[in-house]
Amino acid sequence: xxxxxxxxxxxxxxxxxxxxxxxxxxxxxxxxxxxxxxxxxxxxxxxxxxxxxxxxxxxxxxxxxxxxxxxxxxxxxxxxxxxxxxxxxxxxxxxxxxxxxxxxxxxxxxxxxxxxxxxxxxxxxxxxxxxxxxxxxxxxxxxxxxxxxxxxxxxxxxxxxxxxxxxxxxxxxxxxxxxxxxxxxxxxxxxxxxxxxxxxxxxxxxxxxxxxxxxxxxxxxxxxxxxxxxxxxxxxxxxxxxxxxxxxxxxxxxxxxxxxxxxxxxxxxxxxxxxxxx
Numbered sequence: 001x002x003x004x005x006x007x008x009x010x011x012x013x014x015x016x017x018x019x020x021x022x023x024x025x026x027x028x029x030x031x032x033x034x035x036x037x038x039x040x041x042x043x044x045x046x047x048x049x050x051x052x053x054x055x056x057x058x059x060x061x062x063x064x065x066x067x068x069x070x071x072x073x074x075x076x077x078x079x080x081x082x083x084x085x086x087x088x089x090x091x092x093x094x095x096x097x098x099x100x101x102x103x104x105x106x107x108x109x110x111x112x113x114x115x116x117x118x119x120x121x122x123x124x125x126x127x128x129x130x131x132x133x134x135x136x137x138x139x140x141x142x143x144x145x146x147x148x149x150x151x152x153x154x155x156x157x158x159x160x161x162x163x164x165x166x167x168x169x170x171x172x173x174x175x176x177x178x179x180x181x182x183x184x185x186x187x188x189x190x191x192x193x194x195x196x197x198x199x200x201x202x203x204x205x206x207x208x209x210x211x212x213x214x215x216x217x218x219x220x221x222x223x224x225x226x227x228x229x230x231x232x233x234x235x236x237x238x239x240x241x242x243x244x245x246x247x248x249x250x251x252x253x254x255x256x257x258x259x260x261x262x263x264x265x266x267x268x269x270x271x272x273x274x275x276x277x278x
Contacts, residue, residue, distance in 0.1 A: 047172040050156045051122045052260050054110040061253065063099040065213050069178060069253060072171040075145045076161035082184035095144045098137050107134050111153075122156040124168060175257060182254070186217045189236065197234075213253075214246045 048070055056066050068088075071079050077095060080088035102108040111123040126138050142149050148165050156168045173181070184199075192198045220237050224230050228248050230239035240247050 044176045045174050047158065047174045047177075048257065048260065050158050050170045050172060051112055052257075053170065053172060054112070054122050054124065054156065056253075056256075057099070057103065057108075058110045060103075063096050063103060065250070065253065067096045067099070068213055069181075069250075070172055070257070072173050072177070073161070074170050075147075075168055077144070082181050091144050095141065098141050098144075101137055102134075102141070105131075105134055107138065124154045124156055126152055126154075178254065178257065182215050185215070186238070187219050189219055213250045214244075215250045215254075216240065216244055216247045 053066065053070050056070075057063060067074075068079055072081075073079060074092065074095070077089045077092040078086065079092055080086060099108065108124065108126060113123060126142075139149055142151065145154075145168060146163075146165055147154055147168070151166060154166065154168050156170060158172060159169050160171060161169045188198050188200060193200050217238050217240060218224075220239070221235070223232075223237055224239040224241075226242050227239040228242040228244070229251065230237055232238075240251060242248075
């Protein structure tokens, strides 16, 4: 915005003079450097920690959306899988329903402990309730999980079911597994299937039944006019309709999970650049 003169003094130069002119703008450009290479692959294939599942439940995301996306099993109760065409254990479905009811009634709480020695641990707390219906649901949750009915606090671990009656064991999915689950129900052009260019997936999303949280990705030859998000691949457009609220909600959860997974050492930190010339 004007001329200025400054004296430059450092340990190597006794004195100096510099004159410069410039302008500034209040619209900085943020350049974000995401994980790449080995760091990216490691995060992509590492299962999300149980604490992330509990955090999302605690923050208000409903269990019937979060648990079918993030869990492969809990205490031996299998979630459904589109990839291997495995139906959900009816007990898993009932458990998800009960936990959502517990969320709405604020009857389930979560605590993350950070001991001085050892890794962090998650604790699921069943709050006391004078409501007979809520108390009955709490007992049913414990029965489905195979844990003691009198426990108030239950530690949550990652891994296969140990068979113990005082803990919850979650087999969580990695981001790669989550992406493959949804990829199995993406609409695929029938001509590409016939040519062997792609697996069958869903040829018609309007008539086929979607398993699990909805994510309807449509495909067209022309750019979509009313899309929430779209991308072009192999001369076709894959997109989510802007009026498909449920798919938009699911897509937002997936992006949030990517943000959770995108942590750790990066090649370079985020950079903020402020253009200074007009």
